[in-house]
Amino acid sequence: MSQQEIRSSQHAVEGRRYLIPETEYGYDHPEVIFWTRHFMSEAEKRNVFTNIKTALLDRRSHGAAQTLATAWYDFTRYVPTFLTRAVAQSGDPERQHHLIQIAYDELGGRNKEFIHSRLFLKAIDEIGVKVVASDSGASIRDVIQVLDATLAHTDSEAGIIGLLLSFEIIAEENIETLFDGLCYSDACNEALSDSAFFRVHRADETEHIRHSVANFLRFCNTQVEREAFKQSFDQGIDYWRRFWDQCARLIHLESNLRTCT
Secondary structure (H helix, E strand, O other), rough: HHHHHHHHHHOOOOOOOOOOOOOOOOOOOOOHHHHHHHHHHHHHHOOOOHHHHHHHHHHOOOHHHHHHHHHHHHHHHHHHHHHHHHHHHOOHHHHHHHHHHHHHHHEEOOHHHHHHHHHHHHHOOOOOOOOOOOOOOOOOHHHHHHHHHHHHOOOOHHHHHHHHHHHHHHHHHHHHHHHHHHHOOOOOHHHEEEEEHHHHHHHHHHHHHHHHHHHHHOOOOOOOHHHHHHHHHHHHHHHHHHHHHHHHHHHHHHHHHHHOO
């Protein structure tokens, strides 16, 4: 890692990085606290991580890490496209201003070297894991296409905000599940923990969640808006369950193929 990257990494993890100045819905705002807990609780009811955790217990290996890395890379390359499409579907410049912030973060903020998909490739290279084509031909892309279609059919401003909050609300557990799946041996732990990808995500996801809850509080105030929000939020959490379930299937499938050959 270059000195510039090291300095940028250190800056990124010095503390919570506010995407834009927040004068109203900070971390200590009672409604931010209440609704963050509420939406996390709603997400937990859908048992997003049950199957992937079982798969990782049963099939942890370098091959399983490589399968998971390939799925996550497809996903992380797609994230900026998804976020910018969501922003483009909003017709309100104020909403666009708030919604675009996380997309900007995903694309490195002020430093293109911190584009998240690039950071991910550097992180897995440190542990000898690569993005590889599936022997079975199966991938995560069909699941991503479902999310794409969900966004395309989201026809309200509140629904867009609901989908975007669902994208972030379990981000911390998503990152730790990814970390767990990539750690095919104890030697991986330190290398991944020290990588810019995991340092940045462990520092930033809390802010992404707060920011997304603040958008809910700013822009979803009527009963009709909150109903549209909740419908899209639930669809987004269902996406995560499909995503991790598909990762579990891919790990079993690729593992079985390796055993047969």
